Amino acid sequence: MAAFSITVNGETKSVDVLPDTPLLWVLRDSLGLVGTKYGCGIAQCGSCTVHVNGNAVRSCSLPISAVGSNKITTIEGLSKNGDHPVQQAWQEVDVPQCGYCQAGQIMSAAALLSKTPAPTDEQISTAMNGNICRCGTYHRIKEAVVLASSKMK
């Protein structure tokens, strides 16, 4: 076990875990931030997507020992009141079905739009292709990304 200090959603958190513990399980088991989901554990589904310095990263495949001073943002910290333009768009378009993949989808979309506020269809599909939705909400995801983009203008 080893002590780590990481910055999550603007706060410094100390945890005592195995150095190879994936960030995903630190968030869920140690910090109680369960919005970030486990889906595959091998960087295939995107359910565990968080932001590391604003980039979409699969937290299931990022060991805590590699986090260092990089800034982590989870779905819980994307906005104070759930009103990030992407979150608003997700509600307006009524995207979720079972909802399990949606935190990851939102984090991927938010990372895309922060760098590319007006993405092309191609850019959206490249950014979102790593996030599986077993319920098949892809059409609404597209609609919501486009709507969020218009909100950010």
Add this chain to the structure above:
Amino acid sequence: MMKTNRRGFIKLGLSAGGGLMLGFNWSSAVASIENFSAAATHVDFNSYLAISPEDVITIFSPNPELGQNIKTSFPMVVAEELDADWKKVKVVQAPLDTKKYDRQLTGGSGAVPHSWERLRKAGATARQMLMEAAAKRWSVSASTLTTNAGFVIHPDGRKLTYGELATEAGKLSVPADVKLKDRKDFKLIGTAVPNVDNHDMITGKPLFGLDFYREGMLHAMIQRPASFGMKLKSVDATAVKSMPGIVDVVTFKNNVAIVGKSTWEIMKARKALKVEYEKDGNIESTSDHDRLFKELLDKPDATVRRKDGDVEAAFKSAAQVIKREYQCPFLSHAPMEPMNFFAHVKADGVELIGPTQTPDRARNATATLLGISPDKITVDITRLGGGFGRRLQADYVVEAAELSSLIKAPVKVTWSREDDMMGGSYRPAVRYRFEAALDAKGNLIGYKLRGVGINAGNSTREDNFPSGAVDNLLIESVDHQSPITTGAWRAPITNFLAFAEQAFLDEVALAAKKDPVQFRLELLDRAKQTPIGAIRYDIDRMKSVINLAAEKSGWGKKKNLAQGFSVYFSHRSYVAQVAEVEMVKGNPVLRKIYAASDCGIVINKSGARQQVTGGIVDGLGHALYGQVTFKEGAAEQRNFNNYRLIRYKEVPEVEVHFVDNGIDPTGLGEPALPPTGGAVANALFKATGKRLYNQPFTLQEEMKGVKLEQKM
């Protein structure tokens, strides 16, 4: 149309009428999941509805929510008849309570058909009581009053909120008969209402089973035999036990449970576990099944499911016989949230919390296992991160309960994705042989179908179309018992049978030189005029979706697009689909799928469109990519790296239409899935001349060198 268990409703009504239940009686641990603090003064009108003097309308949704939108749609029906202000409605997932609710399960697209009238009456009865309470206060007749958006309104314009009337209304006796709204007066039903859990989902609140944590709870993962047909021989857990965070290693049945303080510590320690297995039955591989399929298709004896006329004579006299075979592999349900459950077995009772489609089954199975009475067990239903039928099984609940009873501690058992995919209860693999006899004029005079399944039970649906439209017909099934476990998978059996049948009918229509849509319509007309044997589908409803899909897609009128048609009746609803493929530089591009559905009255336009679109994406994805193959009894696909699920880039545009016929709702969680594979395969044939017989399409010989693309 639909039968309602009237007694069930009266029973519910009486419990409210038998005395006002002031002070809401929270059962067990709802609050711990829902984080809902009940006002002590809530007035309980019936099992579905409570109103507080502060004017909060609480509607209880009993059925497990796994993405079928029940937690939004059910309360909408209650709120509609109550004439409530939807903004003031708070929806709460009810825990298992077989006294209050019947059919508290999610499966068979049956919840709405079952509960439609019950829910309406629950709302209407309360509304009537509120009006009577107001009438008393104002000393007028209740018949002079009206309601709107949560108010009872006096003819002179005075009004009282439901909350203001709740306490008095709750004391009144429950009216035996209430008038339900006329459909044209619906304000909420038929509109697009966003998911009631949206805000919690998009902000990452704990909602799902895997999100359940409790102080002092242990975590566990279970090593199960990797191969079906093997059992545990020996366990060496010495190394595991000394690893950090590990509390215990417990062996029961064929399971080795690693119990610890955190998920990762368990995942890591698990790698050091040494387990030996030995043979306990047949060890089967996919190659064995391929051989078995061929043998059993030719086996003289099979279970006859339906027989009309004289099939052999018809085939002898036929001018043309078409014979084709279709095969599908096993599929994993692969809900995004893997199996998991929390169990706490205590001296005085058992607490079960987690994602289940069948809480009652989970409870009964646990009661049997522990030899205790079911009423000692509470089941709280979390939101389900998908189910697709996998969570109809209680195996993962019982396992958690057994482990908790052995370690005498609260524990959450989590399945890794690999556990989930290797752990069974698959969509069964099936092979079908279809035969059609045509006379010289191209009339279908004979029809045969034999289904051979691996643990599929009856792999046919003998009374489905075209049964009833053909004079001479024989439907048979053969089942092979295998140690590989199978179970219901969204639209059981029809999820593949529909493809096979609709692709076959396309070929028959071609042989008969008829347009595929016209061919189906003619058969349906025949069934209507001269039905052969029992007809167990609604011919008019099927025709109406066929016509609507043909109209909306401009069937047969598009020059540069190859269209494929499919229509299917499953559960209680009808869906027709048209797929469109365009050839771009010699390669097929699946552009669009049109769907025309008849599910009766659409309750929630947004949810209903999702069910159809999602069903199509699901049907398409599995038809194109999905398969679990076995080697020596073990699944070869174990995670999403080689078990391919459809992704964002792989979906075509989808256009959804509904038949508006005003009949009571008939369910929509599954019926949009079955037709998709057939529509797509038929369009691909038209575009490329290549016929697909087996799934997954992308791995078939016919698709070698074909670069299929989809574009939304």
